Amino acid sequence: MSSKAVRTGAHFMSGDEACAEGGMAAGCSFFAGYPITPATEVAERMSIRLPQVGGVYIQMEDEIASMAAIIGASCAGAKAMTSTSGPGFSLMMENIGLAAMMEVPCVVVNIQRGGPSTGLPTLVGQQDVMQCRWGSHGDYEVIALSPESPQEAFELTIEAFNLSEKYRTPVVLLSDEVVGHMTEKVIIPDSKKIKTLSRKLPKKKPENFIPYAHEEDDVPPMAIAGEGYHVHATGLTHDELGYPAINADAQERLVQRLIRKIRNHAEEIIRTEDAFLDDAEIIVVSYGCSARAAREVVETARASGMKIGMIRLITLWPFCEKKIAELAALERVKKFVVCEINAGQIAYEVERCAGGKAETILAGFMGGRIFTPEELYRVVREAAE
Template sequence: MNEILTGTYLAQGDWACAEGAIAAGCRFFAAYPITPATEIMERMAVRLPQVGGDFVQFEDEIASMAAVVGASYTGAKAMTATSGPGLSLMAENVGLALMTEAPCVVVDIMRGGPSTGQPTMAAQGDLMQARWLTHGDYEMIALAPASVQEMFDLTIEAFNLAERYRLPVLLLADALIGQMYERLVIPEADQVRVENRKKPTVGPSDYLPFQVDDSLVPAMACFGEGYHFYVTGLTHDESGYPDMSPQGQGRLVTRLCAKVRERAGEIIRLDMYHLEDAEVAVVAYGMVARSARRAVDLARERGLRAGLLRLVTVWPFPTRFLDGLSHRLKALLVPEMNCGQLVHEVRGAARGCSVHSLPKPGPIPHSAEEIMEAMEGIEI
């Protein structure tokens, strides 16, 4: 059975995500049904056994995320997919994956919340949950696809980042992106770039499971390879043993943050549209960024020099880039399908110009006209 279904399709976003995962080498998927992410698991239930992988529907999202961590430690590329309520349940074990540096991918197809909210409708209310999902100090990587094609491409990218930095990577898509159908091109297998975690170069007697080099990312042995290593969610030292000293806590959480912060430049991907000469720019991601792109065209037709910064990577946040950009602009506009989350992060970063919020709780995304009018309404 083909592992990569090369071809051109009219495909759904969730379907594209599942195919992206398989193309990236995902061979373990554990999840619990939840709208609007269920189509990912339904596709995985068909495809994984065909390609020699394992699909399991667990009793809840807590178990699903725990199983993903367990599978990751056998060397498998592992994934789960859910929506807000399920992501809330996964929080603690996403923290376990961060603490034990278990590479994996967590997909969140955002629906209206809080609580049960609007299960079948779109929203962008999980932006801050994606950043601060679990307790403690850590850095998250979260990618925000804005098309069916990106559901495929960024799922592969999420696996590559997870393997490179040994952490859980979030794919954060609003329900409209997950549920929409549009053109998808699945490339030839040799065009798909796949990264794999760094393996130990020393034997079991010399192996320290959390010892790092300049990359700050430890080499990962797996269960069953004879390394006899111990992993704990407790603060631990290089040997993996619990370390309750003040220095131990500082060393570990500083490194866990630094391994992402110091590589933020390599991780962050931004999509820029007409920013070169822009006076006013929109910052957006996901479905709203599609309306914003059209709004920029409409505004330019009417003489306003508008631009768009689309966040492909939402976390880590492009703080330095936005600050630099803000000094070349007169204003930034932040439309988002919630009551205002991204705008706070933009305000914190962009010190060179005014920042304007355009919140709109889901499920209907902003129209291009709404965004254009908001841009025109800013006094510059």
């Protein structure tokens, strides 16, 4: 069934627009953003779509305010998102930390462009991977997803909302300019076939409710503003009641739990797409737009008899450490070739997890365009020699 929020059918749509439609299908009712190339189309689409379902679109004064606004909206019970690119992502870091600390579900879309600084506003990069992981100060875990097509941008935006609601944490859809601006067929399924999740709400009465009580899954139920729970949420280290507690004990309990709630569920969160791993000696690791070129190279090399396989990362964070470590431990696996548009970000993770048992080669590229399959094929050939 099609509805105002879910435009069931086959569409010809850009990755940015598909991302906005994914948000709509996930139940997003609040968007705050600031124009920035190459993410503006997400905001533009939301400015058309949200009023149609009675939702709120607001263009804020900057990305700092956009991030703060979506956290506020989520505290009021809305599913909320923003979209941006590199420079705006830098500005959002402060309040991404706040969302992690207050445990407020929200979705941040980063359509990556080439950096550093203003860099290449209209051209691609994949250089924000580590910033996404470590960008806000302090220890926290993030979830980040990377789509390789408009279809997947639609699907993973829904997934981003579901994960953020499930784990009460900000989730980043770490897309890139190529996927954001490419236009392809996007199939939006029947609204009944779209799985959406909402945060756990308190079952206890306000007088017995402890907002940050330790639950089995480390994710406490979230009280919404205006429901009579009179919760306090703060960016300060806080105790189970949410009250500021500036001491080592409270810090230990809180931060360990924030980390645990993602790390302990990493295997449920992590998704990869694997090809030809059964006999592979060389494994290409890639994600986002780069994976499209990488796939062609792997298929070509396979056809010519090379024992090559591929892992496409759908989840960038948490990283699939176990998978890499297990593959590296196999006698036959000799090399990982990490294909990404940066000077080495996921490559460091692969190398760390391989632990010296297999070599890691970075097929790196500073951005502005994607690899040609020929360029990447040369790196793979060298690796095979």
